[in-house]
Amino acid sequence: MRTGASRGGPRTATILVFMVVGVVFVILGCCVGLFLGRYRDAMIQSARTSTAQAVAQVSNTVSNYLRDMEQAMGLVEQSMLERPEGRDEQLSAFLKFRPDVVAVTSYSAAGELLDCWSPDREPKENIFQNLSFDLERARAAPSPYMTAPHVVTIFQSWYPWVVTMTAPLDPMPGGENTAAWVSLDLSFSNISSYINNVSIGQRGYCFLMDRVGNIVYHPQQQLLYSGLKSEDTEALAALEDGAYADNTVIHCLTSVGDSGWRVVGVSYVDELVNRNVREMIWLSAWLAGLILATALLASWILSRQLSRPLRELASAMGRFETDADHFTYRPMGGTREVRELSGSFGHMVVRIQQLMSTVRQEEINLRKTELKALQAQINPHFLYNTLDSIAWMCEQGRGGDAVKMIHALARLFRISISKGHELIPIAKEIEHAENYLEIQKYRYKNQFTYTFDVDPGCLNYYCNKITLQPIIENAIMHGLDLLVDEGHITVRVRQDGEDVVFTVQDNGVGMSAEQAAAILREDAQDRTGIGIKNVNDRLRIYFGRQYGLRITSELDAGTSVELRMPKVKEARDYETK
Amino acid sequence: MRQNRRPALWAALALLFLCGCGTDAVPEARRSVALVAKSTETEFWLSAFAGAQAAAAEYNLELTISGPGTEEDYETQNKMIAQAVENGAEVIVFSAIDYERNAEAVDAAAQAGVGIVSIDSGVGSDQVSTYIGTDNYAAGQMAARAALEGVEGPLYVGMVNYGESSASGQERERGALDGLAESGRARIAAVVNTLTDTPRAQTDVVALLLAHPEINVLIAFNEPISVGASKAVRTLDRAEDIFLVGFDSNVVTIDGLQDGYVDALIVQNPYAMGYLGVESAYKLLTGQGGSLKPVVDTSTQIVDRENLFTMDGQKALFAFDPSQKRAK
Numbered sequence: 001m002r003t004g005a006s007r008g009g010p011r012t013a014t015i016l017v018f019m020v021v022g023v024v025f026v027i028l029g030c031c032v033g034l035f036l037g038r039y040r041d042a043m044i045q046s047a048r049t050s051t052a053q054a055v056a057q058v059s060n061t062v063s064n065y066l067r068d069m070e071q072a073m074g075l076v077e078q079s080m081l082e083r084p085e086g087r088d089e090q091l092s093a094f095l096k097f098r099p100d101v102v103a104v105t106s107y108s109a110a111g112e113l114l115d116c117w118s119p120d121r122e123p124k125e126n127i128f129q130n131l132s133f134d135l136e137r138a139r140a141a142p143s144p145y146m147t148a149p150h151v152v153t154i155f156q157s158w159y160p161w162v163v164t165m166t167a168p169l170d171p172m173p174g175g176e177n178t179a180a181w182v183s184l185d186l187s188f189s190n191i192s193s194y195i196n197n198v199s200i201g202q203r204g205y206c207f208l209m210d211r212v213g214n215i216v217y218h219p220q221q222q223l224l225y226s227g228l229k230s231e232d233t234e235a236l237a238a239l240e241d242g243a244y245a246d247n248t249v250i251h252c253l254t255s256v257g258d259s260g261w262r263v264v265g266v267s268y269v270d271e272l273v274n275r276n277v278r279e280m281i282w283l284s285a286w287l288a289g290l291i292l293a294t295a296l297l298a299s300w301i302l303s304r305q306l307s308r309p310l311r312e313l314a315s316a317m318g319r320f321e322t323d324a325d326h327f328t329y330r331p332m333g334g335t336r337e338v339r340e341l342s343g344s345f346g347h348m349v350v351r352i353q354q355l356m357s358t359v360r361q362e363e364i365n366l367r368k369t370e371l372k373a374l375q376a377q378i379n380p381h382f383l384y385n386t387l388d389s390i391a392w393m394c395e396q397g398r399g400g401d402a403v404k405m406i407h408a409l410a411r412l413f414r415i416s417i418s419k420g421h422e423l424i425p426i427a428k429e430i431e432h433a434e435n436y437l438e439i440q441k442y443r444y445k446n447q448f449t450y451t452f453d454v455d456p457g458c459l460n461y462y463c464n465k466i467t468l469q470p471i472i473e474n475a476i477m478h479g480l481d482l483l484v485d486e487g488h489i490t491v492r493v494r495q496d497g498e499d500v501v502f503t504v505q506d507n508g509v510g511m512s513a514e515q516a517a518a519i520l521r522e523d524a525q526d527r528t529g530i531g532i533k534n535v536n537d538r539l540r541i542y543f544g545r546q547y548g549l550r551i552t553s554e555l556d557a558g559t560s561v562e563l564r565m566p567k568v569k570e571a572r573d574y575e576t577k
Numbered sequence: 578m579r580q581n582r583r584p585a586l587w588a589a590l591a592l593l594f595l596c597g598c599g600t601d602a603v604p605e606a607r608r609s610v611a612l613v614a615k616s617t618e619t620e621f622w623l624s625a626f627a628g629a630q631a632a633a634a635e636y637n638l639e640l641t642i643s644g645p646g647t648e649e650d651y652e653t654q655n656k657m658i659a660q661a662v663e664n665g666a667e668v669i670v671f672s673a674i675d676y677e678r679n680a681e682a683v684d685a686a687a688q689a690g691v692g693i694v695s696i697d698s699g700v701g702s703d704q705v706s707t708y709i710g711t712d713n714y715a716a717g718q719m720a721a722r723a724a725l726e727g728v729e730g731p732l733y734v735g736m737v738n739y740g741e742s743s744a745s746g747q748e749r750e751r752g753a754l755d756g757l758a759e760s761g762r763a764r765i766a767a768v769v770n771t772l773t774d775t776p777r778a779q780t781d782v783v784a785l786l787l788a789h790p791e792i793n794v795l796i797a798f799n800e801p802i803s804v805g806a807s808k809a810v811r812t813l814d815r816a817e818d819i820f821l822v823g824f825d826s827n828v829v830t831i832d833g834l835q836d837g838y839v840d841a842l843i844v845q846n847p848y849a850m851g852y853l854g855v856e857s858a859y860k861l862l863t864g865q866g867g868s869l870k871p872v873v874d875t876s877t878q879i880v881d882r883e884n885l886f887t888m889d890g891q892k893a894l895f896a897f898d899p900s901q902k903r904a905k
Contacts, residue, residue, distance in 0.1 A: 128882075128885075128886075129835075129886050131886055131891075148888075149897075150886075150888075150891060151886075151895045153835075153886060156832060157828040157829065158828070159828065159831065159894075159895045161895065161897050161898075187899070188897075189899055189900060191899070192899035192900070217899070220631070221899070222627065222628070222631065222896065222897045223631060223848075223852065225848075225892035225893075225897055226628065226846055226848040226849045226852065226892075227846070227849065227876055228628075228848075228849050228852055228853070
């Protein structure tokens with residue numbers, strides 16, 4: 001199990017991904033911002049240029065038109081010099097040829113309307129006011145001039161909008177009634193066709209104004225006249241020729257020759273610039289997104305290559321920690337660093353497992369050696385006391401008893417040795433205990449009795465040899481030896497589920513709980529104590545920690561030692577361990 | 578498991594991203610707006626149509642224009658409204674001949690989901706999104722003011738109006754009556770209702786003037802009646818002693834103004850009505866209906882001999898049409 005500490009804190013993969021994406025994001029943001037700024041500047045410049053180009057074109061066209069009109073005016077001036085009949089003929093031909101000329105009028109030096117030529121129309125008799133001619137202005141102007149737009153007011157029930165071109169005539173002989181000025185009323189049909197067709201972007205347009213800011217022609221003139229739209233011509237009139245851009249509109253002004261007219265181009269930043277910029281923003285955002293996604297993917301793959309093996313390694317370490325014995329390590333792939341790390345870990349695992357098995361083996365060996373030493377070292381007192389007893393029996397002529405004793409001793413030793421096997425059938429162990437008790441009974445001159453209560457079903461199972469003897473020895477020496485009354489030892493063997501339980505019970509002096517516990521601890525001093533502990537250790541080494549001895553004792557009542565081990569059917573299963 | 582889910586997540590994100598980029602605006606079909614006028618012949622309405630067409634071109638709308646033969650034919654107007662709805666108009670720009678009797682047809686059209694914009698002359702329906710036109714009461718007062726300024730001494734006023742059921746005419750008459758009553762020196766000699774038809778108006782005015790020779794001020798409340806009245810004054814040769822106040826711009830009344838038969842004109846702004854009417858229709862169609870004001874007052878001005886040929890007078894009176902032909 002991984003601990004809480006290792007769960008907290010960000011993963012390497014996450015950090016890596018965030019770092020890479022963050023860096024890419026910042027770089028991209030800077031680049032895109034810089035690029036878009038430059039791009040917008042360039043677009044505004046290009047919008048100004050294109051507006052200026054359109055305006056220049058219109059200016060050229062209008063300039064041509066005006067030159068054309070000046071030539072026409074020259075023609076009219078010439079025809080004025082003709083005799084009246086020829087003049088009428090020439091002018092009606094001229095009017096047919098120039099449908100945009102609404103009327104030709106001539107005026108006396110006093111400003112009176114002398115003559116009017118207009119196809120199929122005659123001027124009214126009583127003209128209320130003639131907007132086509134202004135005497136003061138005509139006198140002030142040294143050369144031909146153009147008026148602002150106005151309606152023609154000399155006809156009955158017909159009021160077309162025109163601009164008027166007025167030119168002075170060379171003084172002719174003939175006095176008062178000769179024409180001093182001639183005017184051409186020009187409709188907007190030609191100018192409108194030049195200007196209406198101009199488009200700058202989708203909504204941009206051009207219009208024509210004069211020097212002081214009167215609008216001469218505007219594609220939406222009626223909207224202006226109806227007060228639905230306005231142009232700030234006063235401010236525009238104050239500007240020099242050139243292009244002026246603010247946040248929403250680009251104005252571009254160009255004078256038309258020296259006519260006094262100026263072409264104004266109006267285009268919208270929004271559609272010429274912002275739309276392109278927006279498109280570019282989209283494109284950049286798209287690209288940036290793509291790059292970010294790529295970076296994300298790349299860093300993710302990278303971190304996966306690095307972090308997944310690391311995590312696997314960590315979990316392998318966890319498993320190894322939990323169960324080092326049964327852990328088998330499979331080396332993992334990945335980058336070279338990871339492979340190296342994995343290889344080192346594999347080596348370490350093998351090494352630790354080797355060490356562990358060595359330690360365990362040494363422990364077992366140590367126990368075996370101890371046991372063997374113990375077995376080899378059968379209490380010499382027991383041996384010579386027994387031999388003394390036998391000798392004493394022989395002296396007294398109790399040959400039969402002496403023979404029994406010698407037999408018992410011989411069997412004791414035979415079973416003790418048991419061809420070097422550790423596990424012997426329970427029957428043998430019981431026999432061993434019986435022989436030992438028989439000998440001791442002689443030696444202690446029948447100070448105690450003993451009984452065996454053995455479940456016959458247990459006899460064929462195996463148990464560690466010399467397990468009962470140390471316990472019985474303990475019971476005689478510490479329990480019964482000091483007893484005044486006759487002692488009694490009961491040895492029981494019974495089955496308990498999957499286990500076999502041996503019980504050695506005496507009615508001796510007993511001991512306190514502390515003493516009972518001390519026996520199984522490390523610091524036992526006397527030989528029998530060592531023997532009991534040794535039994536306990538052996539059982540545990542062989543069968544596990546849940547097996548071994550349990551001592552229950554009560555002062556002046558007796559001691560019961562319970563010895564538990566599993567049912568062992570084959571000695572081989574455990575011998576080899 | 579978690580390892581396998583993540584690539585799928587990323588793939589989905591990438592897909593979403595790509596989809597988000599691929600949507601382009603689909604060009605919309607032109608939307609349909611119908612203009613139902615009172616007439617299709619007077620200069621007033623021609624100017625209004627020009628404004629409407631200008632707006633339709635600017636906002637890329639399909640505009641159909643219709644109007645009855647006479648300015649009394651509200652039944653034909655009702656049919657035209659129904660027809661426009663049937664033809665798929667999404668907004669109807671409407672000028673009502675009859676305030677009451679056009680209401681039902683307008684309600685029915687609104688019921689069918691059609692937006693209603695009222696211009697020039699209102700209609701008695703609460704389905705109207707906005708009214709664009711002259712403040713007719715104020716226009717009537719202007720007519721009264723023009724007469725009071727132009728005539729000294731007592732005024733004997735004859736008024737010639739069109740249909741009693743027209744909202745605009747009645748408002749103008751009320752304004753004029755109130756304006757004159759305020760002065761204290763005007764007496765209403767007669768108020769007659771005639772048809773919006775020049776010859777009929779001329780006949781009626783002649784009859785009126787003959788019946789009431791004391792009349793020295795004549796107020797005509799719309800363009801055809803003004804034309805008829807100016808012709809009547811001319812017929813009776815009473816230019817000198819009759820102060821005629823007309824409405825709207827017509828070449829006949831403008832000629833009359835110069836020749837003295839007409840003394841003042843109350844000029845509305847029909848071009849603006851047409852233009853703003855269709856512009857409002859566009860706003861309704863594009864969901865900006867909330868920004869529409871319930872009443873939009875288009876400018877009105879008095880034109881007399883003094884300011885007839887000033888720039889403002891010219892702008893108000895004469896339509897600017899560069900494609901105008903020279904021929905008669």
